[in-house]
Amino acid sequence: MSQTPLEPGDRLHRGKPITVDRYRGATRVNHWVTALSLVLLALSGLSMFHPSLFFLTAIFGGGQMTRTIHPWIGVVLFFSFALLFVQFWRLNLWNRTDIEWIAHAKDLVTGHEEKMPEVGKYNAGQKFIFWSMTILISILIVTGIMIWDQYFFGLTSIEVKRFALLIHSMVAVIIILVWILHVYAGIWVRGSIDAMVTGSVSGGWAWRHHRKWLKQLAAKPAGKSGPGA
Numbered sequence: 001m002s003q004t005p006l007e008p009g010d011r012l013h014r015g016k017p018i019t020v021d022r023y024r025g026a027t028r029v030n031h032w033v034t035a036l037s038l039v040l041l042a043l044s045g046l047s048m049f050h051p052s053l054f055f056l057t058a059i060f061g062g063g064q065m066t067r068t069i070h071p072w073i074g075v076v077l078f079f080s081f082a083l084l085f086v087q088f089w090r091l092n093l094w095n096r097t098d099i100e101w102i103a104h105a106k107d108l109v110t111g112h113e114e115k116m117p118e119v120g121k122y123n124a125g126q127k128f129i130f131w132s133m134t135i136l137i138s139i140l141i142v143t144g145i146m147i148w149d150q151y152f153f154g155l156t157s158i159e160v161k162r163f164a165l166l167i168h169s170m171v172a173v174i175i176i177l178v179w180i181l182h183v184y185a186g187i188w189v190r191g192s193i194d195a196m197v198t199g200s201v202s203g204g205w206a207w208r209h210h211r212k213w214l215k216q217l218a219a220k221p222a223g224k225s226g227p228g229a
Contacts, residue, residue, distance in 0.1 A: 005090050007121070012217040018203030020217060022121075022195045030083050031196055037077035042176050044070040049169065071148050078141045085134060091121050092131065097212075098124035118211040129182045136175040143168035 009024040023031070044066050047056035060066040100117045101124040107115040122130070146156050146164040156164065186192040191205045206214040 006213075006216060006220075007087065007091065010121070010213075010217060012203075012214070012220070019200050020203060020206045020214065021199060022201050022206075023199045025199060027084075027087060028196055028199055030080060030087075034077060034080040034084060037073055037080055038175070038179055040073050041070065041077060042172070042179070044073065045172050049172075071144055074141060074144050078137060081133065081137050088122075088130060089134075092127045094124075094127065098127060101125075113208065118215075119209075119213070120216070121210055121213040123210070125185060129178060129185075132178045133175070136171050136178065139171045140168060140175065143171070 007024075009021055009027075011021040013019045013021070043056050044060055046053045047060075047063075047066055048054075048070070054063065057063045057066040060069060097117050097119055101119060104116050105125075107113065143164040145152055147161050147168060149161075186196075189209060191201055191209075195201045195205075203214070206217075
């Protein structure tokens with residue numbers, strides 16, 4: 001059975017109770033900066049999407065200010081997520097276990113999680129969120145630059161800008177839906193949000209949801225963690 005790589009900082013603490021380090025402090029800050037940027041982008045973008053949502057511009061100091069800072073928040077999102085991508089892409093590569101996990105997704109939804117295959121640090125659902133965000137954020141930054149007239153007006157023609165704006169708006173709606181799915185899953189699987197707040201999970205949580213990952217950590221010599229440990 002192939003082993004997925006471990007992140008630096010992944011560590012099992014034996015004791016009563018058993019705890020497992022899942023996310024380093026820098027990773028958690030990186031994640032919440034990305035999350036906050038996405039929320040602010042969604043609110044500012046929606047305020048410009050339809051007149052009925054214009055009231056949302058009050059959050060940012062009015063219409064002109066909203067239009068000014070929206071693309072800059074997008075830049076923050078892009079670079080913040082890029083840091084997450086560098087850390088997580090290897091752990092989110094697709095494997096055979098993910099296909100089996102999807103085949104048993106019905107068991108997960110109906111409360112028969114014991115029938116699910118053992119997975120590493122991330123399951124197929126989490127990998128779907130990761131790669132969806134990767135693709136969608138990439139499209140948003142490219143189309144965003146194409147319609148950012150303050151700095152890139154001469155980059156494309158008016159016709160191309162109109163098409164880019166359409167794609168930008170459509171992708172923005174999709175990424176909001178993906179974000180909602182991500183939040184819902186984090187709430188539904190108790191302990192997931194706590195892991196990104198405190199950085200650690202209980203041994204029982206790891207055994208139930210990411211058993212292969214826990215077994216990898218348990219097989220490591222005490223006091224060692226991460227790649228090459």
